[in-house]
Amino acid sequence: xxxxxxxxxxxxxxxxxxxxxxxxxxxxxxxxxxxxxxxxxxxxxxxxxxxxxxxxxxxxxxxxxxxxxxxxxxxxxxxxxxxxxxxxxxxxxxxxxxxxxxxxxxxxxxxxxxxxxxxxxxxxxxxxxxxxxxxxxxxxxxxxxxxxxxxxxxxxxxxxxxxxxxxxxxxxxxxxxxxxxxxxxxxxxxxxxxxxxxxxxxxxxxxxxxxxxxxxxxxxxxxx
Amino acid sequence: xxxxxxxxxxxxxxxxxxxxxxxxxxxxxxxxxxxxxxxxxxxxxxxxxxxxxxxxxxxxxxxxxxxxxxxxxxxxxxxxxxxxxxxxxxxxxxxxxxxxxxxxxxxxxxxxxxxxxxxxxxxxxxxxxxxxxxxxxxxxxxxxxxxxxxxxxxxxxxxxxxxxxxxxxxxxxxxxxxxxxxxxxxxxxxxxxxxxxxxxxxxxxxxxxxxxxxxxxxxxxxxxxxxxxxxxxxxxxxxxxxxxxxxxxxxxxxxxxxxxxxxxxxxxxxxxxxxxxxxx
Numbered sequence: 001x002x003x004x005x006x007x008x009x010x011x012x013x014x015x016x017x018x019x020x021x022x023x024x025x026x027x028x029x030x031x032x033x034x035x036x037x038x039x040x041x042x043x044x045x046x047x048x049x050x051x052x053x054x055x056x057x058x059x060x061x062x063x064x065x066x067x068x069x070x071x072x073x074x075x076x077x078x079x080x081x082x083x084x085x086x087x088x089x090x091x092x093x094x095x096x097x098x099x100x101x102x103x104x105x106x107x108x109x110x111x112x113x114x115x116x117x118x119x120x121x122x123x124x125x126x127x128x129x130x131x132x133x134x135x136x137x138x139x140x141x142x143x144x145x146x147x148x149x150x151x152x153x154x155x156x157x158x159x160x161x162x163x164x165x166x167x168x169x170x171x172x173x174x175x176x177x178x179x180x181x182x183x184x185x186x187x188x189x190x191x192x193x194x195x196x197x198x199x200x201x202x203x204x205x206x207x208x209x210x211x212x213x214x215x216x217x218x219x220x221x222x223x224x
Numbered sequence: 225x226x227x228x229x230x231x232x233x234x235x236x237x238x239x240x241x242x243x244x245x246x247x248x249x250x251x252x253x254x255x256x257x258x259x260x261x262x263x264x265x266x267x268x269x270x271x272x273x274x275x276x277x278x279x280x281x282x283x284x285x286x287x288x289x290x291x292x293x294x295x296x297x298x299x300x301x302x303x304x305x306x307x308x309x310x311x312x313x314x315x316x317x318x319x320x321x322x323x324x325x326x327x328x329x330x331x332x333x334x335x336x337x338x339x340x341x342x343x344x345x346x347x348x349x350x351x352x353x354x355x356x357x358x359x360x361x362x363x364x365x366x367x368x369x370x371x372x373x374x375x376x377x378x379x380x381x382x383x384x385x386x387x388x389x390x391x392x393x394x395x396x397x398x399x400x401x402x403x404x405x406x407x408x409x410x411x412x413x414x415x416x417x418x419x420x421x422x423x424x425x426x427x428x429x430x431x432x433x434x435x436x437x438x439x440x441x442x443x444x445x446x447x448x449x450x451x452x453x454x455x456x457x458x459x460x461x462x463x464x465x466x467x468x469x470x471x472x473x474x475x476x477x478x479x480x481x482x483x484x485x486x487x488x489x490x491x492x493x494x495x496x497x498x499x500x501x502x503x504x
């Protein structure tokens with residue numbers, strides 16, 4: 001079973017193999033989780049989104065046509081589930097607070113501490129992670145998803161376009177504009193004071209500061 | 225940084241490399257792997273799914289499964305009213321026996337005053353927290369609250385009941401009679417609402433439903449409620465202990481009630497009931 005390709009596992013699932021789908025998901029769970037976590041910014045939402053997505057994929061397996069990689073298909077479903085949860089949550093947006101990052105709290109789960117040998121690095125990286133997640137949460141969801149896929153998870157623009165089901169120009173535009181906002185928003189990290197004042201939650205959770213025209217698609221799929 | 229560069233989405237130029245500082249910040253905050261408890265929950269939810277059947281969902285309709293419309297169970301009731309389901313063997317020590325569909329519920333209809341519930345914990349509370357961030361936990365003094373509420377997304381099928389209950393029980397850790405007894409002895413803890421509507425969405429509606437199902441005292445507190453679908457209808461699957469075993473070495477019989485998601489009088493009248501025996 002472990003030597004089977006993703007497509008073979010999916011086919012086995014459709015043929016009634018009760019273990020095949022779980023085996024398939026097990027291979028990609030960490031990357032799917034990372035995308036959902038970065039897109040939603042909340043571990044609870046991410047876990048619900050991934051579960052919803054995978055159950056949907058389990059049931060819709062025969063709708064996979066092989067026009068893209070199985071992982072692309074899975075990522076598409078997870079991203080859509082994550083964005084759907086963000087849309088539903090938009091009526092009462094979550095504003096990340098630094099003090100919410102309790103030791104076992106959900107916010108603390110935004111970073112992989114185990115990858116950092118020095119505890120001081122872990123603390124600083126956790127603070128950085130919180131800053132990044134906070135900044136990401138201020139992006140429009142479509143920009144956030146593009147940034148997460150391309151810049152955080154390393155997908156090519158082409159792959160991200162397939163996952164997001166939009167033109168490559170749209171992905172590039174979303175990344176371009178999202179990066180600009182992140183660079184501005186995270187500028188203070190360039191020279192972080194050791195005793196930085198605690199940021200309050202008076203910033204707007206979702207704020208499009210581009211004057212409104214940024215939402216409209218450009219002529220070749222790009223966004224102005 | 226890159227504000228002065230034209231948007232590559234409109235110019236057709238390649239996306240520029242990520243700004244080194246942004247790249248460094250991103251690299252400094254690697255995403256963690258999926259937590260084991262999340263994987264356990266997802267694995268359990270997948271295990272609770274019925275075997276894949278291509279005809280279960282026609283292309284183009286799959287997206288609607290997460291929010292299956294509420295449908296009247298009465299249509300299913302007639303065809304199953306006197307059906308005796310086969311004896312089935314479950315997984316992980318759960319033995320499923322006599323599965324007679326009993327349309328009518330217990331006698332009690334109206335909720336009565338009972339002692340307040342709350343505090344304590346359950347052995348599978350992590351699994352039970354389906355949407356802890358969504359809304360305040362439910363608690364009620366009007367009727368016994370379930371020990372846990374989950375939303376597995378399982379599409380229960382009448383033809384596959386009660387064997388589909390076994391994966392649900394395994395998901396929440398009720399794999400043997402001892403686990404059932406442990407949960408039964410614990411006080412029902414506050415549970416988070418699940419679902420966007422229906423009887424599990426608020427303390428009041430949950431209490432009303434428990435009362436309609438005849439659960440009027442702490443001893444009647446159901447073990448769990450699973451919001452799911454049943455033959456495509458939005459339902460709650462309520463699992464409670466039918467009889468307390470005389471000794472720890474005896475099996476325990478569970479009542480499984482499938483009731484429409486609104487838990488109206490009509491839903492209760494058309495609810496379906498199965499029994500499952502959990503081995504010691």
